[in-house]
Structure formats: C-alpha cells, structure tokens
Amino acid sequence: MRNRIAALLLFLLATQLGSLISPAYACGCGAMVPEGRSRIGVSRETSVVRWDGRTEEIVMRFTVAGNARQAAWIMPVPTRASVELGDADLFRELTWLTRPERKARHYFFPRSGDWPFSAGAGDGAAAEAPAVGGDASVGVVGREQLGDFDVARLTATDPDALRQWLESNGFTMPDTLATEVKPYVDQKWEYVAVRLAPRKQGGVLYGTLDPLRIRFDSERLVYPMRLSRMAKTPQSLGLYVLAEHRMEPVSRIGGSAPEVTFAGKVAGRDELAPLTGGRETFLTAIDQEFPEPGRISGDHELRAAASDTPYRRAVYHDELxxxxxxxxxxxxxxxxxxxxxxxxxxxxxxxxxxxxxxxxTPAAPAAPAAPGAPAEPPTARA
Structure with a gap:
C-alpha cells in the first residue's frame, strides 16, 4: 500500500512539473511559443480593427505572464502587410469611450449599513539585413526591429519550408505549425512573424506589451484566428471594430457567443485620428471567450449588422x-x-x-293623602 501511495505521489509531481515546463501556445491571432523550457501565457488579447471597405488595420496588444525571456508568434494576413509600433493611448481612449453607464437602482427599506443598522455614514529602428533562407519556397519581404519586437514579413508556398525558415532564424514554432498553416498557404496568404525579446538585460515577458499596428489591403473584414487552435489554455478576445456601420461576427467559430459591450458613433478624437482620419465613425466593442481553443474552426469574418442600433452596458448599484x-x-x-x-x-x-x-331632574311632589286616611308621621331628624 505504501509503495502504491508513493508511486501515485511521484506521478502527480511529475504531472505538475510537466505542466510548468510545457510551452503555452496562447494567442488569439496566432501561435505564441516561448524559448526552451520557459513558459508564457497570454491572458488577454485586445485588438482594434479599422476597415473602410478596402484597407484593414489591426492594432493589437497582449497581456502575458510567465518567465520567458523570448517568445515568438506568427500572424497570417491575406495580402502584403506593413508593420509598425502602435500607440498605447489608443486603448486607454477606447476603454473610456466604451465604459459602462452607471445607473442607480433604489430600494425602500434600510439594509445593513444604512441607519439605524449602522452608525457610520455612508518608434522603429533601422531595418536589419534580412536573413536569407536556402529555400525559394519562402520569401522575405522585410525584417524590422520595432522596440521589443523582431518582425519578419514573409511569403511561403510550402508550410514545411515556412516552419524551417522560422526555426533557423530564431522563431521557435510548434511542431504542428505546418499542418495548421497549410490552409493559408493554399490561399496564398502572407505572414507576419514576430519574435519578442525585451531590450532590458535579463528582462522577462510579463504584463502588457507594447502594441503593434499591422496594415494590409482586404475587401472583407477578417480577423485571423485559425492558429489559435494550437493554444493549450482558454483564450479571451476583445475586439474594437471601427467601420462605417455596426459590425458583428458571421459565426462563433467554435467559441462562446460573441457579446457586444458597446455600439455607437464616436468622433474622430486625437487618439483615434491615426485610424479614422479625424472623421466620425461607428465603434463596435465585442468580447468573446474560447474555453476549448481546439474547437476554433477558422478566422473571424465580420459583417455589417442589420441596423446601427446603439448600445451601452449598464452597471447598476443599489441606493437607499x-x-x-x-x-x-x-x-x-x-x-x-x-x-x-x-x-x-x-x-x-x-x-x-x-x-x-x-x-x-327635580323630585316629583308627593300625592295628597286621601280623605280620612291617617297622616304619615313626620320623619324623625337626628
């Protein structure tokens, strides 16, 4: 019995250690893999998508945790893309614009805490020379160092050759990449490969990273999601969509029902001007969860909703x-x-x-005595 208990404890310990050193492929738009046996996880991916019917721009940022000093991910794009650093103030402005409306919900009778139940009162560096691969199946469109990001823009006609090029140029990728990327190769998409390495000596990838801004031509609004099938942990996606109309996903693509948290027109404020050109546009904020990433069936395609009905979430707080x-x-x-x-x-x-x-009332007078009747003797007085 003691031997069995010891064996069980060793098995559980090995399982826990294995979960700590196994890589985490966690990224809503692609596969993110840390170097060596370090670990990294993307707890939140937030992206701003601007589409005018011809051109699409995606500004994305990740909130990560772990102990990795380097990691890499890849994002497929339908046409040739340009990449630069984004503005973090953009996300703060959108968070403010889409904040929930606070509403009071009154109650009549006092509760705990109310009297009498409580006595208290209420920047891009110069491009590095592109690494030359030995296989013509992979083409290097450009390679730039943007802050903590080493960015390579690639074309590929062979998924295995693409994976080999990435591996030989410092972009560690999962073994299943060639299989998952094949549909994009068949459609002649291109790729943005990003290697994350903090400039600070000995720094690790932790917290909210600098945003990246990716721009490409597209006649349909598409947000790449297929590679998230390789993720090992549940995924959370937040999309801010700037377009002419209120937008909605065509399907769930294997996740929970997308939730619209805001819909309405916004003016071309300073932080939005680089994307909107200073013009009024319609903003749709969408949240979606992917509890089982392996069920993701494809990329998100978004279309105009039936109407431009405005919407804002309401957060209620109770007041006496x-x-x-x-x-x-x-x-x-x-x-x-x-x-x-x-x-x-x-x-x-x-x-x-x-x-x-x-x-x-006065007492009635006494009746006269009858003739011959003896007279009543007088009352004796004391």
Whole structure:
C-alpha cells in the first residue's frame, strides 16, 4: 500500500512539473511559443480593427505572464502587410469611450449599513539585413526591429519550408505549425512573424506589451484566428471594430457567443485620428471567450449588422431611496404616524360628541293623602 501511495505521489509531481515546463501556445491571432523550457501565457488579447471597405488595420496588444525571456508568434494576413509600433493611448481612449453607464437602482427599506443598522455614514529602428533562407519556397519581404519586437514579413508556398525558415532564424514554432498553416498557404496568404525579446538585460515577458499596428489591403473584414487552435489554455478576445456601420461576427467559430459591450458613433478624437482620419465613425466593442481553443474552426469574418442600433452596458448599484435628503422610509413612517394620530384624534372626538348627556331632574311632589286616611308621621331628624 505504501509503495502504491508513493508511486501515485511521484506521478502527480511529475504531472505538475510537466505542466510548468510545457510551452503555452496562447494567442488569439496566432501561435505564441516561448524559448526552451520557459513558459508564457497570454491572458488577454485586445485588438482594434479599422476597415473602410478596402484597407484593414489591426492594432493589437497582449497581456502575458510567465518567465520567458523570448517568445515568438506568427500572424497570417491575406495580402502584403506593413508593420509598425502602435500607440498605447489608443486603448486607454477606447476603454473610456466604451465604459459602462452607471445607473442607480433604489430600494425602500434600510439594509445593513444604512441607519439605524449602522452608525457610520455612508518608434522603429533601422531595418536589419534580412536573413536569407536556402529555400525559394519562402520569401522575405522585410525584417524590422520595432522596440521589443523582431518582425519578419514573409511569403511561403510550402508550410514545411515556412516552419524551417522560422526555426533557423530564431522563431521557435510548434511542431504542428505546418499542418495548421497549410490552409493559408493554399490561399496564398502572407505572414507576419514576430519574435519578442525585451531590450532590458535579463528582462522577462510579463504584463502588457507594447502594441503593434499591422496594415494590409482586404475587401472583407477578417480577423485571423485559425492558429489559435494550437493554444493549450482558454483564450479571451476583445475586439474594437471601427467601420462605417455596426459590425458583428458571421459565426462563433467554435467559441462562446460573441457579446457586444458597446455600439455607437464616436468622433474622430486625437487618439483615434491615426485610424479614422479625424472623421466620425461607428465603434463596435465585442468580447468573446474560447474555453476549448481546439474547437476554433477558422478566422473571424465580420459583417455589417442589420441596423446601427446603439448600445451601452449598464452597471447598476443599489441606493437607499431618499427624498429631500431624508430616507423615504422615514418619511413614509412619519406620514403613517401622522395619519394614525389624526385618525385617533378624530375618532375620540366623535365618540365624545356622540355620547348621551345626563341632566338632574327635580323630585316629583308627593300625592295628597286621601280623605280620612291617617297622616304619615313626620320623619324623625337626628
């Protein structure tokens, strides 16, 4: 029995250690893999997508955790793309614009914490020379160092050759990449491969990374998601879509039902101007969860909704109903006491008024004695 218990404990320990050193492919737009036996996870991917019917721009940023000093991911794009650093202020502005509306929901009777139940009061560097691969199946469109990102823009006609080029040029990729990328190779898509390496000596990839801005021509609004099938952990995607109309995903693509958290027109504010050109546009904010990434069936394609109905989430907070600075329940209780007191007074008054009045009447004179009857003797007085 002791041997069996020891074997079970060793098995559980090995399982836990294996989960710590296994790479995490966690990225809503592609595959992210750390170097060596380090680990990294993307807890949140947030992207801003601008589409004018001909050109699409994606500004994306990741919130990561782990102990990796380097990691890499790849994003397929339908046409030739340009890449530059994005503006982090853009996300702060969109968070402010799409904030929930706070509404009060009043209650009548006091709760815990209310009186009398509580006494208290309420930048891009110069491009590096492209690495030359030995296989003509992979073409290097460009390679740039953007902050903490080493970015390579590639073409490929062979998925295995693409994986080999990435491996030989410092982009560690999962073994299943060739299989998952084949549909893009068949459609003659191109690729943006990014290697993340903090410029700070000894730094690790942790927290919210600098955003990247990717621009390409597209006659349909598409957000690449297919490579997220390789993720080993649940995925969370947040999309801000800037277009002429309210937009919606064509399908769930294997995730939970997409939730619209905001829809409405926004002015061309300073932070949005690089994407909107300073013009008013329609903003749709969408959240979606992917509890089982292996069920992702393809890329997100978005279309115009049936109508441009505006929407804003409401967050309710409970408040004690107050009228004129006084709790409504106190006013109601006071009114009831006044009514009861007035009613009691009127009832007592009427009862007194309706009571019979007693008067003192004089005694009737004694009847005269009959003739011949003896006279009544006089009453003796003390």
């Amino acid at each position: 109903l107050v009228i004129g600075g006084f709790p409504a329940w106190m006013l109601a209780l006071g009114a009831v006491l006044v009514v009861v007191g007035a009613g009691t007074f009127v009832w007592l008054r009427r009862r007194r008024d309706d009571a019979p009045i007693a008067f003192d």
